[in-house]
Amino acid sequence: MNSMTTREAQAVEDALTRFRDEQGALLPLLHAVQDTLGYIPKEATPTIASAFNLSRAEVHGVITYYHHFRQTEPAQHKLALCQAEACQARGCRSLTEKAEALLGCNLGEHTADNRWELEPVYCLGLCASGPAMELDGKLYARITPERLESLIRKKELS
Amino acid sequence: MSVKIYVPRDSAALAVGADEVAEAIVQQAASRGQSIELVRNGSRGLLWLEPMVEVTVGGERVAYGPVTPESVASLFDAGFLAGKPHALALGPTEALPYLKNQERLTFARVGITDPLSLEDYQAHEGFAGLRAALALTPADIVQQVLDSGLRGRGGAGFPAGIKWKTVMQASADQKYIVVNADEGDSGTFADRMVMEGDPYMLIEGMAIAGLAVGATHGYVYIRSEYPDAVSVMEEAVRRATAAGFLGKNVLGSGKAFDITIRKAAGAYVCGEETALLESLEGKRGIVRAKPPLPALVGLFGKPTVINNVLTLAAVPFILCRGPKAYADYGMGRSRGTLPFQLAGNLRHGGLVEKAFGVTARQLIEDFGGGTESGRPVRAVQIGGPLGAYLPDALLDTPMDYEALAAKGGVLGHGGIVVFDDTVDMAEQARYAMEFCAIESCGKCTPCRIGSTRGMEVIERMKATPAEAVPQGKLLRDLCSTMLNGSLCAMGGMTPYPVLSALDHFPEDFNLAAETHKAA
Numbered sequence: 001m002n003s004m005t006t007r008e009a010q011a012v013e014d015a016l017t018r019f020r021d022e023q024g025a026l027l028p029l030l031h032a033v034q035d036t037l038g039y040i041p042k043e044a045t046p047t048i049a050s051a052f053n054l055s056r057a058e059v060h061g062v063i064t065y066y067h068h069f070r071q072t073e074p075a076q077h078k079l080a081l082c083q084a085e086a087c088q089a090r091g092c093r094s095l096t097e098k099a100e101a102l103l104g105c106n107l108g109e110h111t112a113d114n115r116w117e118l119e120p121v122y123c124l125g126l127c128a129s130g131p132a133m134e135l136d137g138k139l140y141a142r143i144t145p146e147r148l149e150s151l152i153r154k155k156e157l158s
Numbered sequence: 159m160s161v162k163i164y165v166p167r168d169s170a171a172l173a174v175g176a177d178e179v180a181e182a183i184v185q186q187a188a189s190r191g192q193s194i195e196l197v198r199n200g201s202r203g204l205l206w207l208e209p210m211v212e213v214t215v216g217g218e219r220v221a222y223g224p225v226t227p228e229s230v231a232s233l234f235d236a237g238f239l240a241g242k243p244h245a246l247a248l249g250p251t252e253a254l255p256y257l258k259n260q261e262r263l264t265f266a267r268v269g270i271t272d273p274l275s276l277e278d279y280q281a282h283e284g285f286a287g288l289r290a291a292l293a294l295t296p297a298d299i300v301q302q303v304l305d306s307g308l309r310g311r312g313g314a315g316f317p318a319g320i321k322w323k324t325v326m327q328a329s330a331d332q333k334y335i336v337v338n339a340d341e342g343d344s345g346t347f348a349d350r351m352v353m354e355g356d357p358y359m360l361i362e363g364m365a366i367a368g369l370a371v372g373a374t375h376g377y378v379y380i381r382s383e384y385p386d387a388v389s390v391m392e393e394a395v396r397r398a399t400a401a402g403f404l405g406k407n408v409l410g411s412g413k414a415f416d417i418t419i420r421k422a423a424g425a426y427v428c429g430e431e432t433a434l435l436e437s438l439e440g441k442r443g444i445v446r447a448k449p450p451l452p453a454l455v456g457l458f459g460k461p462t463v464i465n466n467v468l469t470l471a472a473v474p475f476i477l478c479r480g481p482k483a484y485a486d487y488g489m490g491r492s493r494g495t496l497p498f499q500l501a502g503n504l505r506h507g508g509l510v511e512k513a514f515g516v517t518a519r520q521l522i523e524d525f526g527g528g529t530e531s532g533r534p535v536r537a538v539q540i541g542g543p544l545g546a547y548l549p550d551a552l553l554d555t556p557m558d559y560e561a562l563a564a565k566g567g568v569l570g571h572g573g574i575v576v577f578d579d580t581v582d583m584a585e586q587a588r589y590a591m592e593f594c595a596i597e598s599c600g601k602c603t604p605c606r607i608g609s610t611r612g613m614e615v616i617e618r619m620k621a622t623p624a625e626a627v628p629q630g631k632l633l634r635d636l637c638s639t640m641l642n643g644s645l646c647a648m649g650g651m652t653p654y655p656v657l658s659a660l661d662h663f664p665e666d667f668n669l670a671a672e673t674h675k676a677a
Contacts, residue, residue, distance in 0.1 A: 023458065026440030031382075031421055052440070065442040066423035068382045084344030085539055088589070089502035089577045090530070122426060122593065124383050125347040126170050127575065128205040128500060128507025137385075141173035 004043045011036040012044045016051050026052060026062055030069055038074045075110045075117035077155050079103070080134040083120040086127035095131045098145045102152055160193035161239045164212040164219070166269065168201035168354050169386045170347070175227060176209040182230035183211070190234060200355020202269035203509030204256050212251055215241035221248040256525060261487060262511045263495050264471050268355040274393055276401055279358045285403060287474030291366045292411050296326055299370035303473065305481035307493025312338055312429075312466030313541065313570040313647070315492075315559045318473075321463060324453040325371040328461035335367045335376035336438065336457055336464040340422050340429040342381060343542025345501040345573030349467035351509055353380065353387035356471075357394035358403075361417060363470030365408060366477055367463050368415040376415065377457070379434055381422045392419045426543075426597040430646045431464045433599060444599045445646045466571070468497060489515035492558040502539075502575035503529045512557075519553040522576055533578035537586070537663065541570025543593055544651035546658035547577075547586065566658060568651070583663035588616040590655040598648060604640045605649025612636055612656065619667045626668035633660065 004012065015032035019025040029048065033040050040063055049059045063069045081087075081096050100106055103116045110117035126132035129141035135151060165171075165180040180196060187194045202221075204210060210223035211233075220241040222233060229246060236244040248254060262268075271278040279285070291299050304319030325333060337360065341349040352360055364376045380388050395417045398404045406414045425443045428434045432446035435457050456462025472494060476484045485493045492514035498521055500507045505527035512521070518538060522528070529535055537547045540557075546567045548555070555565050562569050577586075591612035598605045615633045619626045637653035644650035664671055 024439040027423055027437065028420065031423070058441075061442050062440070066425050068422075068424035082344075084593075085543060085586070085589075086345045086501040086573075086575045088586075089575055089581070121383060122597075123342060123344045123346075124169075124173075125341065125350040126173050127345045127347055127502065127573070128504070129170055129174060129208070130502075132173060139169055139173035141170065 002043055004041050004047075008037060008041045008044065012041070012047055016048070020051050026054075026059070027066075030063060034069060039070045039072055042071050073114075075114045077116050077136055078119065078134075079116065079152070080119040080121040080124075081107070082122070082124050082126070082130060082132045083107075084123040084127075086123070087130035087132055090130040092131040095143060095145060095148060098148060099152075102149060160195045162195045162197060162214040163239075164197045164199045164214075165209060166201045167198035167273070167386075168208075168351060169384070170205050170351075171201055171208040171210070172386065174208050174224065178227040179209045179211065179225050179230060182227040186230050186234045192234075192239060194239070197272050199271065200268045200273050201351060201509075202251065202257060203265065203351065204254065204506070205508040206506050207248065210248075211238075213238055213241060219251045221251040221254065222246045223248060256506065256508070256510070259524070260511050261495050261513050263475050263484065263487070264352070264359075264468060265356075265497055265509060265511045266475075267359065268351060268509075271356070273355050273357055273390060274397065276358065276397060276403075279356075283478055284358055284474075285362055285409075287477035288362050288365050288403070289409065290477045291369050292409060292413075296370050296372060299366065299477070300326055302476060302481045303370070306472075306476040306484040307481075307488070307491070308469065308472055308476065308484065309492065309559070310466060311468035311472070311496070311571065312431075313544075313568070315569070318465060318469050321453055321465070322367065322370050324451070325373070325461045325463045328454055330461050332375070332458075332460045333371055333373035334457045334460055334462040335364050335371070335373045335470075336435065336462055337364060337376065337378040337467055337470060338429060338431060338434055338464055339378050339380040339384075339387070339467050340434060341384070341467070341571070342426040342429045343544075343571055343573050345539065345542060345575035346499050346571045347501075348497040348499050348509060348572065350384050350387050351497075352467055352471050353384070354390050357391050358398060359471050359474055360391075360467055361394060361398050361404065363473040364417060365404065365415045366473050367465070367470060369408075369413060371461070371463055373463065374414045374416065376417045377420055377438055378417065379420050379422055379428070379438055382424055388419060388421050395419060425599075426593075427599045427646075427648050430648060433646070434464070435462070442599075444601050445648070447645060468571075487513035489513070489556060489558050490560055492560070496557065496569070496572045498557070499571075499573045500526045500576075501573060503531055503578050504576050505530045514558045515556045517554050517556055518548065518574060521557070521574060522553065526576065529576060529578045531578045531580075533580065535576055536579040536581050537577045537583060537659075539575045539577070539586075539655065540573070541568040541654075542573050543590060544568070544647055544654055545570050545573075546654045547583065547662065548658065549662040566654075566661075568654060583659040583666040584616060584620050584668075585666075587656045587659040587667075588613055588620075590652055590659075591616065594648060594652040602643070602645040602649060604643040605645070605652070608636055608640045608644075608649060609652060612640075612652075616656075616667070619669075623668040630660065630664075630667060630669055
């Protein structure tokens with residue numbers, strides 16, 4: 001197995017220092033690593049397993065079970081569109097088609113140049129003001145196709 | 159004299175530009191030499207009016223909304239600091255019918271106070287429930303919760319007092335209070351609004367539960383899709399601990415209670431209580447078989463009270479005003495109030511807290527103002543993704559656990575999602591199965607495999623009308639297996655939206671209205 005980069009190893013070590021003695025703290029640890037790096041390096045699994053006295057399979061199982069955790073670097077921009085019922089009732093299906101056309105990639109995929117990824121999300125708790133979305137960590141509600149396009153263009157220029 | 163201006167910090171306000179509005183107000187005030195005091199409050203719950211800005215004029219709050227950054231200059235020009243008229247003026251906030259016609263017990267403070275101000279919280283009855291509880295024996299606290307008739311607000315509706323009593327009577331070296339804040343149901347946002355808008359109320363409810371059952375540690379498990387709720391709760395716990403409301407010696411009582419905030423990681427099934435406990439323990443969120451009940455063998459194997467945010471948020475009121483004050487609201491065995499969440503295709507979506515017994519139609523028409531699209535309502539999903547779709551004919555059913563169940567519905571967490579007549583109900587049923595397939599934890603077969611087979615069957619019914627009748631029979635058979643054979647509500651209740659769509663809207667499945675029941 002390849003080893004981690006210095007930056008990756010440091011992020012994992014920092015997170016372990018914070019959480020290794022806290023009971024049941026595998027999720028907070030994984031959050032801390034991903035918050036720092038944007039992903040959880042595959043190579044970190046044995047290090048984390050040994051620090052938590054777990055098998056590698058258990059740690060791998062947890063990382064891959066939860067939708068939020070990822071093991072690959074994120075695209076430059078992340079657009080998450082709510083696909084749940086309340087947003088369906090307010091037009092998220094056609095908005096998703098619009099986003100797919102604008103970005104040139106399907107829901108659940110990223111663009112070939114990895115500048116954009118388009119993810120489904122199942123409820124952001126903005127159900128009275130849908131369609132709702134999260135763009136690079138910021139929430140937006142009452143999104144019209146025009147608004148979506150202008151927000152994407154703005155990111156393209158940044 | 160400085161004027162007090164309120165701009166909400168609730169996610170639903172932030173997502174439509176509340177920060178930008180606040181910034182514009184500060185800039186305009188500075189450039190005009192106006193002295194203002196800006197408060198970032200929770201949301202009043204009139205979500206179509208967000209960002210809704212309020213100004214205190216002569217001791218009364220006056221509302222304007224929805225305010226955009228561009229409209230701020232004109233508001234200053236019109237004299238909104240003195241409550242003067244403007245195209246966005248709504249009048250005195252408390253007089254708005256949407257608010258005036260509610261019965262806000264749990265949401266009494268939300269939108270009124272600065273969520274993180276301990277002074278503000280205490281000036282509005284905050285911690286009065288905890289102080290009252292400290293003077294009572296654990297058994298008396300539990301009795302008050304029992305007398306209030308409070309039932310679990312997460313969806314199951316189990317009496318909270320009975321759960322607490324079981325944990326109180328269990329003997330163990332450590333017990334826990336766990337808050338289920340994994341509010342994953344589409345159409346629900348009341349937990350989020352409590353955590354962002356009145357976090358000390360939840361903290362107070364947890365501390366009272368801790369005193370009642372002898373637990374010294376509590377966890378709040380908040381979904382990762384709610385970053386604002388996570389950060390407000392973390393800050394609130396820090397401040398409450400520093401001020402002595404939490405910690406080794408709660409309000410000088412000698413009793414200890416600490417709270418840890420934990421962030422979930424995007425698994426819907428972790429809203430199921432045993433999957434949530436597994437996740438808190440650092441494992442995959444896989445459902446546990448019951449028994450043993452979490453009340454006896456819960457978090458880390460210890461007796462655990464696991465309650466929804468709204469359940470614990472109702473507790474300070476009950477301890478402060480007495481169980482009767484709470485139980486006086488409601489109908490039948492559903493006592494008190496429920497914060498309903500009006501969502502989907504509605505003109506006036508938002509948070510409406512009413513006593514149990516209000517009808518869906520009152521909520522949708524009187525409060526919600528009908529569909530935003532202006533088209534007729536066709537279906538209403540109550541109780542989240544695992545709740546039934548009700549047709550117009552059933553909307554006069556009172557919102558009460560038993561009354562709704564009698565009509566094949568579930569109240570769940572009180573989320574109401576409205577669809578107009580453009581909805582394809584077979585597609586909604588297919589989506590219910592798809593969502594179950596995506597989110598199933600995989601432990602039991604009916605849920606793990608049944609959901610995928612269910613999607614396929616519905617797709618066949620839509621694609622091949624000649625196959626609709628035999629496939630419809632297969633779908634009912636499959637739903638029966640899922641209903642009766644699943645370990646938890648994920649697989650066990652996914653048939654609710656599917657079967658209700660099939661029963662009430664057979665034409666969308668290529669079935670004739672009169673023959674579908676026989677199919």
